[in-house]
Amino acid sequence: MHFYVMQGLNGLALGALLFILSAGFSLIFGLMRVANLSHGAYFMLGAYVGLTCIDRGYGFWAGVLAGGATVALLGGLVERLILRRLAGRPLQQVLVTLGIAFIIADACIWLWTGDPRPVPVPSGFEGVFRFQGFVFPKYRLFVVAVACALGLALWLLMERTRLGAMIRAGVDDMDMARAMGIRTSVLFTVVFCLGAALAGAGGVLAGPILSVYPGLDSDMLPLALVVVILGGVGSLGGAFLGSFIIGFIYSYGQALLPDLAYVILFLPMVLVLTLRPRGLMGRRTV
Amino acid sequence: MATDALVLDGLDSFYGDSHVLHDVSFSVGAGRVLGLLGRNGAGKSTCIGSIIGFVRSRARDMRLFGEPIAGLSPEALSYKGIGLVPQGRRIFPTLTVRENLTVAARTSAQGQGDGRPGWTLRHVYEAFPRLKEREKQFAGSLSGGEQQMLAICRALMTNPRLLLLDEPSEGLAPQIIQEVARVLVDLKRSGLAIVLVEQNTALATDIADDVVILNSGRVAHSGPVSTIRSNEQLLEKLLGIY
Numbered sequence: 231m232h233f234y235v236m237q238g239l240n241g242l243a244l245g246a247l248l249f250i251l252s253a254g255f256s257l258i259f260g261l262m263r264v265a266n267l268s269h270g271a272y273f274m275l276g277a278y279v280g281l282t283c284i285d286r287g288y289g290f291w292a293g294v295l296a297g298g299a300t301v302a303l304l305g306g307l308v309e310r311l312i313l314r315r316l317a318g319r320p321l322q323q324v325l326v327t328l329g330i331a332f333i334i335a336d337a338c339i340w341l342w343t344g345d346p347r348p349v350p351v352p353s354g355f356e357g358v359f360r361f362q363g364f365v366f367p368k369y370r371l372f373v374v375a376v377a378c379a380l381g382l383a384l385w386l387l388m389e390r391t392r393l394g395a396m397i398r399a400g401v402d403d404m405d406m407a408r409a410m411g412i413r414t415s416v417l418f419t420v421v422f423c424l425g426a427a428l429a430g431a432g433g434v435l436a437g438p439i440l441s442v443y444p445g446l447d448s449d450m451l452p453l454a455l456v457v458v459i460l461g462g463v464g465s466l467g468g469a470f471l472g473s474f475i476i477g478f479i480y481s482y483g484q485a486l487l488p489d490l491a492y493v494i495l496f497l498p499m500v501l502v503l504t505l506r507p508r509g510l511m512g513r514r515t516v
Numbered sequence: 517m518a519t520d521a522l523v524l525d526g527l528d529s530f531y532g533d534s535h536v537l538h539d540v541s542f543s544v545g546a547g548r549v550l551g552l553l554g555r556n557g558a559g560k561s562t563c564i565g566s567i568i569g570f571v572r573s574r575a576r577d578m579r580l581f582g583e584p585i586a587g588l589s590p591e592a593l594s595y596k597g598i599g600l601v602p603q604g605r606r607i608f609p610t611l612t613v614r615e616n617l618t619v620a621a622r623t624s625a626q627g628q629g630d631g632r633p634g635w636t637l638r639h640v641y642e643a644f645p646r647l648k649e650r651e652k653q654f655a656g657s658l659s660g661g662e663q664q665m666l667a668i669c670r671a672l673m674t675n676p677r678l679l680l681l682d683e684p685s686e687g688l689a690p691q692i693i694q695e696v697a698r699v700l701v702d703l704k705r706s707g708l709a710i711v712l713v714e715q716n717t718a719l720a721t722d723i724a725d726d727v728v729i730l731n732s733g734r735v736a737h738s739g740p741v742s743t744i745r746s747n748e749q750l751l752e753k754l755l756g757i758y
Contacts, residue, residue: 392618392619395611395615395618395619396619398608398610398611398615399608399611399615399616399619401610402608402609402610402611403606403608405570405590406600406602406606406608407608407619408569408589408590408591408594409568409569409570409590409591409593409594409600409602410594410600410619410620410670410671410673410674411591411594411595411620411622411674412591412619412620413591414591
């Protein structure tokens with residue numbers, strides 16, 4: 231019993247991190263039709279930048295902000311200078327974003343060496359929370375709360391603001407949105423920076439749980455892809471649901487059937503793609 | 517004579533390698549309604565798509581109220597004052613009725629400086645109470661007629677000086693078509709210049725001041741609407757009716 235509850239909590243925490251990572255991935259994919267394969271690298275780069283900030287004594291929260299802001303800036307540059315020249319050319323986009331991911335990964339080894347680096351738990355969130363004989367690490371509960379708050383904030387942004395309505399209009403029918411005077415190229419940059427910022431900040435938030443190491447990018451990217459395919463491209467609710475499903479499956483799978491962890495991970499994706507190709511909560515696209 | 521609302525001169529349009537429109541020229545007088553007619557596949561919608569920048573095209577000259585507009589992006593054209601009611605309506609189905617209108621709204625509510633009042637959400641709701649009743653519904657759940665009204669109002673929210681209407685009667689029941697026709701007549705009375713693409717020739721000739729008939733991507737006839745009203749031979753030959 232204890233084992234299941236603890237693995238469940240691990241699953242929740244991983245699901246929360248996956249949501250922070252994949253919400254932006256899903257929005258970018260949904261609006262711009264770009265599968266940003268740099269997203270895992272953005273996550274890792276954010277984590278390293280945040281770690282440096284913490285090492286210099288600026289504290290954990292400044293690290294989260296710095297990780298998010300650095301990666302948002304990088305994402306904005308990539309979108310403006312490279313991706314918009316490749317609009318409507320998915321193969322080129324995939325190759326470019328994958329190439330950028332390799333460059334970031336190598337630059338990280340160069341700047342931060344190849345040793346895994348632990349990230350300290352921020353003060354106030356050390357220790358555990360005891361309930362009914364179970365121990366819950368406080369920081370993991372906090373990360374779950376952050377993901378829920380982020381989910382709510384993004385939902386409000388997308389569903390309750392004019393900017394959100396413009397983004398959804400662009401997802402529904404890009405040409406028509408433009409003909410109504412919606413400056414989709416500005417929306418692209420906004421959404422790309424936002425998605426990148428979430429990945430970067432998410433990397434720092436994940437630090438105390440996953441630590442930072444070369445290969446963190448390629449560990450996270452497939453998970454984000456599975457989440458988005460499972461949940462439905464461009465759907466915030468789908469990314470939320472998919473993240474926690476994958477978080478649980480991955481945690482229990484690794485603990486119970488470590489040899490089959492990846493099979494257990496990708497099997498639901500194959501099933502969903504077969505039975506419901508748009509994903510669990512995928513939007514109808516025009 | 518006042519500046520024409522729209523001047524098209526020598527428009528050629530392309531889909532991939534195929535050359536769809538050949539040297540199409542016409543103009544729309546300020547405050548006038550031009551009926552753009554022709555058989556299926558004659559190039560009417562391509563022509564609309566070329567004006568708004570969806571279709572790859574080139575023209576010797578394209579002007580909106582005297583200002584050159586060739587090669588501008590759809591969003592720039594929208595800000596210059598072209599409103600589009602596209603074929604198939606293309607409302608944003610996952611947005612609510614209200615959001616469909618507000619995403620198109622201009623930040624300033626004043627008109628175009630020619631004395632006509634600007635369209636705002638309030639004006640639209642006053643003129644179309646049914647849209648207000650349904651403002652919280654997803655636009656995709658509206659009936660065809662309501663979607664058409666929404667598509668028209670969405671374009672009005674951009675406070676256009678020229679409205680492009682592509683097959684507004686398509687797929688609608690006869691009494692709904694009458695309703696759409698009344699709206700178009702009101703818009704015409706308000707002084708809005710309109711390009712009206714229609715398969716429904718009776719509707720188009722009722723509303724239009726001038727007509728252009730396209731045939732295989734070329735202008736086959738143009739002139740005041742009176743030149744085709746009684747000309748059954750022309751209609752038979754170019755539109756395949758009567």
